[in-house]
Amino acid sequence: MGWFDKIQRMTVVLFCICFNTHAAQKVHIYLDDQLDFELFSDSNSTPENIAGATNKLVFSSLGDSTKVVFAKASLNRTIKLMESVNYPACTVNKISTSHRKSKFLFSLPVNFYWSHKLYTYNNNIANMAATLNPRGEIKSLPDLFKEFRNKVIVIADNFSYGDFLDAQLKQVDRHNLVVRGGSDHYETVHRMFILGRVDFLLSYPAEFHRYSNNQVLPVKSYHIAGAPKVVIGHIMCNDNAQSKKFIDKVNDVLMDLYLSQEFVEAHTDFLPASEHNALDAYIKSYYQTTVIKSNS
Numbered sequence: 126m127g128w129f130d131k132i133q134r135m136t137v138v139l140f141c142i143c144f145n146t147h148a149a150q151k152v153h154i155y156l157d158d159q160l161d162f163e164l165f166s167d168s169n170s171t172p173e174n175i176a177g178a179t180n181k182l183v184f185s186s187l188g189d190s191t192k193v194v195f196a197k198a199s200l201n202r203t204i205k206l207m208e209s210v211n212y213p214a215c216t217v218n219k220i221s222t223s224h225r226k227s228k229f230l231f232s233l234p235v236n237f238y239w240s241h242k243l244y245t246y247n248n249n250i251a252n253m254a255a256t257l258n259p260r261g262e263i264k265s266l267p268d269l270f271k272e273f274r275n276k277v278i279v280i281a282d283n284f285s286y287g288d289f290l291d292a293q294l295k296q297v298d299r300h301n302l303v304v305r306g307g308s309d310h311y312e313t314v315h316r317m318f319i320l321g322r323v324d325f326l327l328s329y330p331a332e333f334h335r336y337s338n339n340q341v342l343p344v345k346s347y348h349i350a351g352a353p354k355v356v357i358g359h360i361m362c363n364d365n366a367q368s369k370k371f372i373d374k375v376n377d378v379l380m381d382l383y384l385s386q387e388f389v390e391a392h393t394d395f396l397p398a399s400e401h402n403a404l405d406a407y408i409k410s411y412y413q414t415t416v417i418k419s420n421s
Contacts, residue, residue: 151192152213152362152371155203159309161217165195174335176218176358178391179236183360186378191371200283201306207363213371215362220285225361230368232360232375233416237392237408238329239400240356241286242346244318245325249273250345262350266293269325270301278325279314282306286327289352312336329356331395355407380420383412 156162164170164177165184172178184193198206200216207214207229221231243263245253256269263269270276278297282304285291294302303323305313315336318326326333330346360375362368382388389408393401 151194152215152367154193154195155198155206155214155216156195157198157200157203157216157309158311159197162195162197172391173395175236175238175331175392175395178394179358179388180217180360182382182387182391183235183375183378186382187374191374199306200281200310204283207361210363211365213362213365213368215360215368215371217360218358219361220287220356221359221361222285222288222291225285228364230362230364230372232362232372233379234357234411235360235375235379236358237404237411238331238356238358239404240329240348240352240354241290241327242330242333242348243269243325243327244333244344244346246321247343247345249276249324253347257347258350260350262348264350266290266349267296270297273324274301276324277301277303278327279303279305279317279323280327281310281314284310287353287356290327290349293349335395355411380416383416384409 154165156165160173161177161180164172164181168185172181187193203214203216207216218236219225219231225231243266252272256263256272258264266278270278278301280286280294280302283306286294303317305317311332314326315328315333317323318328319337319340319342328336333346360372362372389405392404392408396404
């Protein structure tokens with residue numbers, strides 16, 4: 126091999142190394158919600174819910190030094206990728222559960238939602254009394270389906286409702302569960318309930334309000350006894366050095382955003398006015414008692 130060929134070959138090798146190093150710096154954010162994909166891919170798009178508004182605020186604050194690529198993928202596909210690839214791969218709006226924390230990295234809280242409520246149609250209300258405690262809360266999901274043995278609840282595949290509700294759902298008989306996966310599974314479960322194809326739905330009040338398109342439906346909602354008051358969403362990434370650097374940058378952004386008016390409004394813009402002060406107070410309290418304490 127001549128000297129020119131050697132130099133040419135070395136140039137190609139160095140180019141490949143540089144190209145791969147540059148490509149590896151990109152953080153891939155996988156999204157299973159079409160609306161999220163459109164929102165984060167278009168800088169001029171407008172958020173339609175708390176999750177969209179808060180995450181867009183974070184991504185727009187990261188700066189040009191962080192290269193983020195958004196891709197559409199089902200949640201099952203996303204989890205498989207995050208378990209196998211060596212580049213930084215993440216997803217959004219994930220609850221930090223014990224199982225997930227054993228495998229993945231989590232950012233500081235990105236959004237705060239009033240906890241899931243159980244929704245059902247009015248024709249079931251007459252039989253609900255036996256399932257309620259003195260405060261009018263559902264005693265537990267397993268107890269609910271002892272009373273409604275032939276009714277079904279729709280849930281999303283590979284979706285976590287938090288450690289507390291996940292544990293209860295595991296105790297519900299399979300014939301009472303309708304599990305939906307694939308892309309846009311979150312929209313699918315809401316659509317199935319709103320069309321009356323299932324009897325029960327677990328949903329955040331803000332999200333139910335969104336997917337029902339502000340319709341007044343013949344439904345009633347119930348708190349579940351012992352469930353957390355607020356559910357917190359995070360950015361979740363695979364566990365490698367580059368993902369750790371990305372999470373650190375996200376956390377720096379969040380520490381600057383917490384208590385800012387725009388962060389609070391990213392929540393309250395999608396809530397009834399009667400709930401604004403309560404959520405604002407909760408965020409401030411969480412920041413002071415949990416975030417500051419854990420970083421001190």
